[in-house]
Amino acid sequence: MSGKSKILITGAAGYTGLHSSRYFTSAGYDVVAVTRRDIAIDGVMVEQCDLNIKESVLNLIKKVKPQYLLHLAGQNHVGESWEDPIITMETNVLSTLYLLDALQKECPNSKSVIVGSALEIDPSNISAINHPYSLSKTLQVLAARAWAELYGLSIVIAQPTNLIGPGRSNGVCSVFAKKIAEMESRNAKPILEVKNLCAQRDFIDVRDAIRAYEILFRKGVSKEIYPISSGKSRSLEEIALVFKTMTPINYSIKSSDVSKKEEKVEISSKKMNDLGWSPKFCIKTSLEESLNYYRRNYSRGRG
Numbered sequence: 001m002s003g004k005s006k007i008l009i010t011g012a013a014g015y016t017g018l019h020s021s022r023y024f025t026s027a028g029y030d031v032v033a034v035t036r037r038d039i040a041i042d043g044v045m046v047e048q049c050d051l052n053i054k055e056s057v058l059n060l061i062k063k064v065k066p067q068y069l070l071h072l073a074g075q076n077h078v079g080e081s082w083e084d085p086i087i088t089m090e091t092n093v094l095s096t097l098y099l100l101d102a103l104q105k106e107c108p109n110s111k112s113v114i115v116g117s118a119l120e121i122d123p124s125n126i127s128a129i130n131h132p133y134s135l136s137k138t139l140q141v142l143a144a145r146a147w148a149e150l151y152g153l154s155i156v157i158a159q160p161t162n163l164i165g166p167g168r169s170n171g172v173c174s175v176f177a178k179k180i181a182e183m184e185s186r187n188a189k190p191i192l193e194v195k196n197l198c199a200q201r202d203f204i205d206v207r208d209a210i211r212a213y214e215i216l217f218r219k220g221v222s223k224e225i226y227p228i229s230s231g232k233s234r235s236l237e238e239i240a241l242v243f244k245t246m247t248p249i250n251y252s253i254k255s256s257d258v259s260k261k262e263e264k265v266e267i268s269s270k271k272m273n274d275l276g277w278s279p280k281f282c283i284k285t286s287l288e289e290s291l292n293y294y295r296r297n298y299s300r301g302r303g
Contacts, residue, residue, distance in 0.1 A: 004030035007217075008066035010051060010099070011073030013039055015169040016115070016206055020070060023210045032064050034073065051095035061102035068217050069112040071099060074140075076117075077170065081133035092136035093143060100147045100155065111154040113216050114144045116225070118161045118202070118267060141225065148223045156220035160209045160228040161202040161267055164286045166293040172236060173203065174290055176243055181294035183249045190251035197237035197255040200262045202229045205281035212277050219275045226271050230279055233264035239287070246288055 007024050011017040012033030021044045025031045033044045040046060049060045051073055075081065075091040096114060103110050117137040121128040129135050141157050148155040164173045182188035212228045220226060240253050269277070 004028060005068060006030040006032065006064065006066045007068040007070060008032050008034060008061075008064055009070045009072065010034045011071075012041060012044070012046070013037065014072060015167050015171075016163060016210070017072050018167065019165075019206050020072065020210050020213070023207070024070075024214070027214065029068075032066065034060065036073075051098060052090050054098045054101075057095070057098040058102045058105070061099070061106045065107050066103075067107070067110055069099065069103060069110060070213055071096060071112060071114045075133070075136070078119075078131050078133045081131055081136065085132035085136075088132050088136045089139070092133075093139045096140050097143055097147070100144065100151075100153060104147070104151045104153055108151075108153065111156070111217055111220075112144075113156050113158050113213050113220065114140065115213070116141045116157050116159045118159060118227070118229075120159065145223045145225075154222045156216045156222060157225040158209075158213055158216055158228060159225055160212075161204050161230070161265075163206040163209055164203045164283075164290060165206040165281070166289040167206070168293075169290075172201070173239060173287060176240060177287070177290040178294045180243055180247050180249065180251070180291060181298050183251060184247060184295065185298040190249050192240055192243075192251050192253050194236050194240060194253060194255050196257040196262070197235060197240070197253065198261050199236045200233045200265050201236070202231070202233055202265050202267050203239075203283060203286070204228060204230050204279060205286040208279040208281055211280075212272055215272070215275050215277050224271070226275075227267050227269055228272055228277075229267040229269045230283070231267070231269055232283075233266065234283070235262075242284060242287055243291065246291055 007029045009020050012021050013035040021033045031044050033041050033046045038048050049056050075088045081088040119134040120138045144155050
């Protein structure tokens with residue numbers, strides 16, 4: 001029997017999930033990756049499970065009996081949350097409770113890191129809700145913290161900002177990188193379209209975020225929320241101009257909304273800093289590795 005700590009990673013087929021599976025495997029954990037579809041992940045045991053089915057989740061936890069849960073799975077698209085808000089609630093809230101309920105029954109001494117979102121809002125300020133997605137993530141975190149209080153489970157909330165770095169992602173930096181790679185390899189029109197160049201975001205490399213999750217397993221305090229950020233606000237125009245220094249394509253940048261200004265975002269990672277964490281990747285390295293990922297894929301004939 002393996003003496004390694006066993007970690008269950010949900011959403012393992014996604015952007016952060018794939019990075020997490022590789023990271024925790026290389027760090028010496030016994031990784032069990034949970035996916036909805038039947039896929040293979042190199043060097044990792046994969047369990048197929050629909051987290052929206054309570055019985056399936058309970059059977060999964062009974063089989064794996066993890067010491068750690070990294071819950072990444074969810075519906076993470078704002079637009080889709082408008083199209084089907086109920087599915088968004090089921091996927092982000094109920095699936096989390098199914099997991100925590102199963103852990104409470106089968107592995108009450110386990111420790112969970114639930115990955116929330118910087119788009120969560122103060123539930124006492126109902127006017128701050130901008131879309132069903134933010135509501136679902138707010139309810140997810142409230143439910144997870146309540147389960148820790150009610151059942152004495154060890155549950156920590158990670159609240160990362162916008163994740164960037166190599167790999168396929170729906171994030172805006174990844175969208176930019178993919179478009180530039182298309183310009184270089186497929187002669188796509190040299191135009192980078194941005195809805196609002198003045199939009200402000202805090203970007204953190206996905207690998208820095210995953211290091212933070214591991215620290216939270218070791219040092220995070222149950223029921224606490226830990227923002228994970230770079231601490232620096234950047235406009236999308238700034239991101240587009242950084243990308244421009246990395247390519248011979250002299251693309252133009254077009255914005256469909258030139259009037260909408262946004263305040264700089266201020267998200268402190270002091271609580272993570274106090275645990276010994278700080279980001280290692282600079283913004284230019286993260287963006288360049290994202291662009292190179294798409295360059296490699298296009299050179300191999302992949303989209």
